[in-house]
Amino acid sequence: MMKFKRPEASTKNKLNSRKFPLGIGIAIGVISIFLLALFIKPQEVQAMFGILKSYKVEMSPEVRGRITDGGEPVVGMQVARSLLYQGYKKGKEQLEYTTTDDDGRFSFEPMMIKSRKPGDIFGQNMPVMQAIYVERGEKLYHLWSTSKGWNSIKPLSDLLLQLECDLQNKEVQHLINALEYGGMSRENVISICHWQGEKITTYYNNEPISSYEEIK
Numbered sequence: 173m174m175k176f177k178r179p180e181a182s183t184k185n186k187l188n189s190r191k192f193p194l195g196i197g198i199a200i201g202v203i204s205i206f207l208l209a210l211f212i213k214p215q216e217v218q219a220m221f222g223i224l225k226s227y228k229v230e231m232s233p234e235v236r237g238r239i240t241d242g243g244e245p246v247v248g249m250q251v252a253r254s255l256l257y258q259g260y261k262k263g264k265e266q267l268e269y270t271t272t273d274d275d276g277r278f279s280f281e282p283m284m285i286k287s288r289k290p291g292d293i294f295g296q297n298m299p300v301m302q303a304i305y306v307e308r309g310e311k312l313y314h315l316w317s318t319s320k321g322w323n324s325i326k327p328l329s330d331l332l333l334q335l336e337c338d339l340q341n342k343e344v345q346h347l348i349n350a351l352e353y354g355g356m357s358r359e360n361v362i363s364i365c366h367w368q369g370e371k372i373t374t375y376y377n378n379e380p381i382s383s384y385e386e387i388k
């Protein structure tokens with residue numbers, strides 16, 4: 173009786189039947205991740221692998237200021253600080269109040285929180301909204317109004333220790349160059365506080381001014 177030779181399995185089937193040892197598979201995976209990390213930017217690595225990490229977010233540094241009216245201290249005036257960040261309590265406004273003392277001075281404690289949003293590719297650029305203001309009658313006076321990054325920015329922190337504001341002052345727009353401190357080259361602050369400095373450019377009605385005498 174003739175015997176037929178059984179056909180051999182195809183090369184493809186042979187390969188499929190082979191299995192890599194578990195250790196080799198893990199090693200290949202680790203090497204692949206390492207090689208991927210070499211070719212992408214640190215910010216992208218953070219966005220990919222830092223999503224579960226909690227970051228310290230500066231809602232506000234310490235605040236100190238003084239309110240005057242025509243040079244005279246305003247006593248017993250309520251001052252509000254409004255802070256908002258989408259990575260904290262679902263973006264709910266954090267509102268605090270204090271009152272000026274006999275010399276018109278007031279202060280707020282710094283507020284730091286923890287959030288995972290800075291490590292999220294969709295949340296790393298979420299701004300912190302800051303506003304410090306007072307009301308008299310129906311008029312609102314902005315001592316400070318800005319939108320900033322989640323990290324501390326020294327030039328802005330320094331100005332928040334110098335909120336020396338007179339209610340007779342015109343409201344202006346300050347553009348602060350904070351690039352070398354981790355901020356932007358044009359950090360925008362709206363205020364009735366009149367500061368001057370080499371890193372501050374001030375505008376009134378969208379026109380640059382070189383002296384506050386121009387808008388009196």
